[in-house]
Amino acid sequence: MSGAPGPTRLSKHRRLSHLSPLSRNKDFNVFWLGQALSVIGGxxxxxxxxxxxxxxTGSLARMGLITAVAAVSAVGTGLFAGHVVDRVDRRRLMIVCDLSRALLLGAVPFLWLAGPRIWLLFLLTAVVGVLRTLFDVAYVTAVPNLVPAEDLTAANGRLMSTFAVGTLVGPVAAGAIATWVGPDWALGLDGATFLVSAASLRWVRLPPRPAPDGAGEERLPGGGARxxxxxxxxxxxxxxxxxxxxPLTVLLTLLTFVTIGATDLLIFRVRRDLDQSAATLGYVVAVSGLGTLVGALCAGRLRRLLGFGACWLGSVALVGLAVAGIGVSRDVPTIAALAAVFMFGLTVAGVCSMTLRQEVTPDPLLGRVTSVFWTVHNASGPVGAAVLTRLAQTHGVPAISLATGAFCLxxxxxxxxxPLRAGRTGRPKEPVTGSPGRGPAGGLPRRTRPGRRR
Incomplete structure (x- = not known):
């Protein structure tokens, strides 16, 4: 029978017909798989x-300074990253960021052969932080151009699940590598994952961003700074x-100040106070990743059951109790469980705050409000990390952890x-006008996605 499909072609067609449209999207799946390995490396x-x-160095304070440098570079770059991403080819920008990070991180184990150079790590942290923020902004804006609107929720779900898995697998791998060949080679391995990410992006067809013509831009007098x-x-x-x-912004700014250095306290507590191996520390951090995964899965349901106020404030209480417990406990499994509770609380609080902004902010203002919210509350992080670790270096991790927990309570x-106590969202307020006759700030900017910001 001429023209009839053979058994092989027919069975292949049937197999493909059972796949979701997202599973048949080659560009997205190449992008997703390439980023999965990169997330683990990160x-x-x-x-x-x-x-x-x-x-x-054996110094907890130096650890805090590294964390502070990373946070400062992220906050500073976030102020202009959107402007850059909106005006260049996003795929090319992501590839350049990946190749640059691969070169910088891949060079660490070879430079370390000549002896530790702490100043080099500070410089590397700052530069890599800039590249990471530029990549992340381009990454978020690329997804809607890879999948149709009806698949966007499923696509973001896959990407977020990959991030959660990375928080489980990455610390275990880092702990094992650090135990076998040293943490410098763990950084070198991360550099190799960025090469894979860059190679995968070469196979992704991403529509180029058209040259900006001023349409839809804010028409405000003066230059770019104004x-x-x-x-x-x-x-x-x-x-x-x-x-x-x-009140949410004020409280979250204070919470960020005392919790951004909590990972450094955990690492010092397990590694030095309790004299555990890097591999054991890796498993502890991996268990904390379970808290992130469970928190992401439960946040929506908890918010519906308890309301915003009870859910957010209860999560902050969990964070405080977990930090205090980590500082005084000497049992490694208990510390791991408390680290998971800490990450669970931070994740639920973050999801709740992001959802609240989406509910009460008019669509034309959502991008700017999210950007301001993130910049304001995260700006306290670098100072908090430096102060917290310096105090812990002087007074010990247990005392500072108890003080941090009490502050959270x-x-x-x-x-x-x-008003957070009741947490009623109500109707969105009217936009704040930027100048007479121009509507909200003189125009209707494109809505931006909060991504992984809180």
Whole structure:
């Protein structure tokens, strides 16, 4: 029978017909798989870098400074990363960021052969932080161009699940590598994963961004600096005028100040106070990743059952109790379980705060409000990491962990005297106008995705 499909072609057609549209999307799947390995590599670096500083200096304060440098570079780059990404070829930018990080991190074990150079790690951390932020912003904006709108939720779900898996696998791999050949080679391995990411992006067809013609841009007088300042102020005015977002921003800024260095305290506690191996520390951090995964899965349901106020404040209470417990416990399995509770609380609180912003912010302002919210509360992180680790170096991890836990509980008590207690979202407020006759800040900017920001 001429023209009839043979058994092989027919069975192949039937197999493909059972796949979801997303599973048949070659560009997205190449992108997803390439980034999966890169996420694992990033988790390795997140663990190996402070461990390398600790092994070289034995100083908890130096670990805190490395964390502070990373946070400063991320906050600073976040102020202009969106502007850059909107004006260049995103795929090319991501490839350049990957190749640059591969070169920088891949060189660490070879440079370390001549002896530890701590100043080099500070420089590397700052540069890699800039490259990571540029890549992450381009990464978030690329996804909607790889999948149709109806597949966007499923695509983001896959990418977020990959991130959660990376937080489980990365620390275990980093701990094993650091035990066998040293944390410097763990950083070198991370560099190799960026080569894989860059190669995968070469196979992804991503529509180039058209050259900006000014359409849809904020038409504000003055140069780029004035425009950026005005856009920031519009978002800040809305944030500060909202009865829920104002206390949330203040409390989260204080929470970030005392928790951003918690990972450094955990590493020092297990590695030095309890004299455990790097491999054991890797398993402890991996168990904490389970808290991230469970928190991401449960946050929506907990929010619906308890309401925003109870859910967010309860999560902060869990964070405080977990930090205090980690500092005083000498049992490694208990510390691992408390680390998971800590990450669970941070994840649920982060998901709740992000959802609240989406609910109460008008769509034309969401990008600016999210950017201001993230910049303001994360700006306290670098100072907090440096202060927290310096105090722990002087007074010991147990004392500072107990003080941090008590401070978190004080934040909960303070929140009970704000509108967060009830947490009713209500209808979005009217946008704050930027200038007469221009509507909200002179235009309707494209809505941006919060990504993994809280």
């Amino acid at each position: 988790s390795i670096s997140l663990f190996a870098l402070p461990l390398l500083v600790l092994d070289a 425009k950026a300042r005005e856009m920031f102020l519009v978002g800040f005015r809305f944030l500060w005028s909202h009865e829920l977002l104002r 004080l934040l909960v008590c303070a929140g009970l005297f704000t």
